[in-house]
Amino acid sequence: MSTPGQPRALAPGLTPTAWAIPRGLIVLLAAAGGVVAIGGMKVSSGLLGPLFLALMLTIAVQPIQTIVQRRGKPAWVGMALALIAALAIVIGMIGMLVVSAAQLATELPQYTDRVDDLLAVARDRLAELGVDQTQIQNLLSEIDIGKLVGVIQDALRGLLGIFSNLFFVLALLLFLAFDGMSIGRKLDIIARERPEIAYALNAFADGTRKYLIVSTVFGLIVAVFDGAALWLLGVPLPLLWALLSFITNYIPNIGFVIGLLPPALLALLDGGPWLMLWVIVLYSVINFVIQSIIQPKFVGDAVGLSVTMTFLSLVFWSWVIGALGAILAVPLTLLVKALLLDIDPTTRWVNTLISAKAHDPEPVPGSPVAGEEPASSVD
Template identity: 65%
Template sequence: MSEPSTETAAPAPAEWSIPRGLIVLLSLAAAVVTIAGLKAFSSVVGPVFLALMLTIAVQPIQSWARRKGWPTWLGMALALVSVVAILFGIGGALALSAVQLASLLPQYADQLNDLLDHGRGWLSDLGVSSDQIHKALSGIDVGKAAGVIEQILGGVLGVFSNLFFVLALLLFMAVDGMTMDRRMAIVARERPAIAQALGNFVIGTRQYLVVSTVFGAIVAVIDGGALWAMGVPLPILWGLLSFITNYIPNIGFVIGVIPPALLALLDSGPVLMIWVIVVYSVINFVIQSIIQPKFVGDAVGLGVTITFLSLVFWAWVIGALGALLAIPLTLLVKALLFDIDPTTRWADVLIGAPMEKKTAPHKKSGKTVAVETAVDKE
């Protein structure tokens, strides 16, 4: 018998891996650099994403024209005309109303002076010294009050400041949209998970826009009618402002009530201002804080906390346009960071996605399998 071999197999080399803590630090550093870049180029990022969102909103027009057998260029033209009509309609109405407001406010100089006199007397009764009262109220006048309201409207009008840039982007995106279906079919064949993530972003954005537009129109009609019934000047402007601020989650109606409440104070005194605030709060709280979040949550799968944090974050990064686009921007980030990888879709549970099973391509076989995105229902 041969003697057993004394040689032992060489140990396999240990695989080197990056420590998890280092991965977290690198990810945070990359996030900081990305956010800083977005903030530095916010004047470009905002209009680009606005054009993308509008293109997504009108893409069904191109699909409808294609199903009708019409030429692709005709569907593109119809979609582009629809977007241009929306932009110029809202922008023109806001600009015209802002001009009317600027010409109306100087008429309330006497009312503002009376309010300031009452304010001085009330502060004196509370024991506030005359010097402190003078410092607190000396800088208030109709011109500055008009400036505050115009600044609020200017933030809304700022959305349309890069109108020609947005229109150019819309034209190019509409041209690309004529072949987007074929491109996405190729992506779905080569990278099914990516195609599904982008598809979820498009569907979620479109559903969010539909829900917000419908509820915004309802709120605008009710608010405008209530202001007209109470005799507040320029009810159409404030109804239009309610429609636009409805796209700002959680605090949109708070922004929308400030200008009409101030104008009601100047026009008829504090009683009318209180009525405006009460009516706005009741109408908008019921619609925007109770009814609408249910539909928005079902459409986009974002919780209330994530929605509010998205508003704060994107408004800080991009500005007023970021507040209007907070939900679609968050949906895009969610698609690129979580939905694009089946192994990270568990994060949907944490950010408030509906608890249901979704189908997603298996990362190895490429076949469609059920992926659990939430806790199993019993």
Template identity: 50%
Template sequence: MNVARPRLPLPRGLVVLVGMAALVVVVAGLRAMGDLLGPVLLALILTIAVSPLAAWLRRRGAPVLLATIAGIVAAFLVLAVLAGSLALAVAELATRLPDYSGQFDTLLRQATGLLEQLGVGQAQVEDALRQLDVGSVVGVLQDVLGQLAGIASDLLLIVLVVLFMGMDAVQFHGRLGAVAAERPDVVTALASFASGTRRFLWVTTVFGFVVAALDVVVLLVLGIPLAFVWGLLAFITNYIPNIGFVIGLLPPALLALLEGGPGPMLLVIVLYIGINFVVESVVQPKIVGDAVGISVTLSFLALVFWAWVIGPLGALLAIPLTLMAKALLIDVDPDNRWINVLITARPPSPVATAGTKQKQAGPE
């Protein structure tokens, strides 16, 4: 009689290598489909953000059709504000810059004189000036506007996906309830992802309003044109973790330079750093980390990673996408949840962890 030999477990090193190889393949596939995934994931996050509205209407006895329409309209309004704000900021800056051609030439002459005093050759200065003028800056902004016009197809895709997701979202909670009996860990992970995403959006929105209001006050006091436009841009870029305030700083700093020279520009930069950097890079990441359960370091690395994988939308959706990956790869499997201790913003104390293990083990 043949006796079956016991199967030997694979070496852990081999398992790690195979997992890393699979991860590389998955990331390469995501990057290859970035142009498609970006709009779809944005539509998903918008649907999750507005889903409490439809759920609230259903609890109040509203018909399913009314709750669905309300959720879809709310998502469309958020999308219109996002896209319209970015387009307005770029368009206003591109329209204003040609009016400052004289100031721009004066600043270039002053910079040329300073470079010559520092020993930079005249030929090098002239070569640099031939490549740098206000027309080139306007050309870059016009290219950006052209790209914004080119993503009209993406906006159409987002609208359609939001429409269909909104139709399914009203009844999705009931479907999760039906699945919970057989796959409770999956339902818990998905619910954690949705609630964490909403907490992130809520906290970021509150901080965005605070930062935008303070920025507008500063710009109005300094007399910088289009203060409310740049405040709106600061609010939108607040959703980009860690470096969003830098993107919102560039247009008002440039206008301050053209309006009054280096002094006002430096003042705008210092005040923006005092407001935006302290709030968005010190206070907000700590609160966001506590709200969504990821560390500040992980949020920054997520920004770099998702921006590289799916482009600018990846930077905007870095935290929600990280929460999705965490739910699908860690929270869904009880054996992997120990990783949360390493990546969370505030890990549990050893005493609490030991108490949890004793409860799970039960009395001896």
């Protein structure tokens, strides 16, 4: 017999069994941890939004540093060029938005009389349908061009408020650009020690760059066609609406609707219902063909996400981070996919379910999955 405090001897032929957590409890704990993490991200959305924006911009311009270093130039030259490119994107986009919104704010007050005429027509039509005058008055009293101008001015102040975070974004871009000078060597070391982690990080970076390239190219195409159509129809501020089409192209699934509403409303004020109808028809044809038929195929092939996953990503990240989360929904989903799925061969099969088309999981060089001997690791 074993004495107290000593492990009990096993019978001959038996081996000790390892204690394991039940799978259901693992799932429950993982779900609870996910809820806590999502709550933390939502609370700190004001910090995470600019951080992710700076990270996406750094990934987008990182090839500049790589090309410069491969040509034998000093690393600081590539860092400077990449930083200039990222700053040009941020400052140029904000500058165009502020100027365009200011033009819109000065343009809208000119349509005060037109709004009154449209309200009078609507009042007469409602009266012909038998609607009570009191109800008509209560309904139409909420529509005021002055209120619309106030909304535009508030939007302008909100855009100017971006500059309060702009310094944070610029500082992050500077620090990330410095780190970018040695990121290649760091990834080489990680690839030798932890090939799975290197694979996940490279998959995230490559997918993000492909998504940004595809969205930018198709955004420019859509902006050119939309701007040309509005110019031919005589809708005011066609360049502003073309810029809006370009920006909303980064918002999956519903970006087209967001880009359509302002020019359609301005067309109604400027030329009446028929001009608004033409804007809706042309926008629908252009954007449906490009954004709903052609672009999703290229995006799905580039990032490995199905249309359903893309839409759910949009809803989720918009709720967590806000408007910036809608623009960065796909890159953020790629980051989560890299950290939770691509990093572990046992969970990489989930990519087949969430991707746009069925494919076998890619083997990781230097790992047993690829049929090679695993690299030595340091704990």
